Amino acid sequence: MIALLLIQAADAPAVPVDWDTLAPMPYVSAPEMTPQLNAFVGGEVAAGRCALPKPADGHYVVRVDVAALIDGSGVIRKTVPHAIACPTVEQYAAGLVTGFARGNLNLRASASGTWYRATIVFDWRG
Template sequence: MIAAFLLLLQAVAPPGVATQVAPAAPSAAMPTASVPLPPQDWSGLPILPIRRSATIQANTSMYVHGEVMAGRCAKAVRTAQGWTLTLDLAVLATPQGRFRRVTPRAIDCPTVEQYAAGVLVGTPRDAIDLDDTQTDTWYRTSMTFTWAGS
């Protein structure tokens, strides 16, 4: 299912946006690129500047809801209004605003981790307001999924 999602993501990602969302195991057919891993401590990373609040379609949270209800993700928190699940991500961006790597923080829910990385990769480029830097820069962000119900 993840492979199908990533294939779909590659088909619909905006031009110029990298679709690598996690380090892939090297293979003889795939050249290895030198894309660094995020630092261990993300607290010092600048926050990914998003110009406008990202509106995520209802079916985005419904996918996460389905993973939680299927027992594949135990990190969701029940609130008075329903459920919430927050995931932190580190993003390596080029000076031109392209994402070279998106690394979700592990929450013992790999399908949701990869899904959130894919949602971030699909963010319109004009929604991100990166500082003028001369080098690739790591940023941090969070994504919160919410849904009503029991």
């Protein structure tokens, strides 16, 4: 079983170095950020688990880019969040991308998989 996973991982294309060249995530319907989704990130910042300076006006905007490898059947095989010095929020954003993509992608088939970029924007008042 482990050998099979290692073989599959070896077949996956490497994460591109220049994320600006990645096509945007091909969502059918753009995801909507809810107050509950933003509240998690606000809680992480308030608890001191993220090193973000407090904005003068108290309005936080945190962007997390996530690279997602999608196979030919539309399944996300791997997500890689861009580091923002807050691992819990990075992983949270990667999970959101996976959830937002489920049954919501307009893809061109690619047997080996294609990397896309999604940007999650958390926006709240602290």
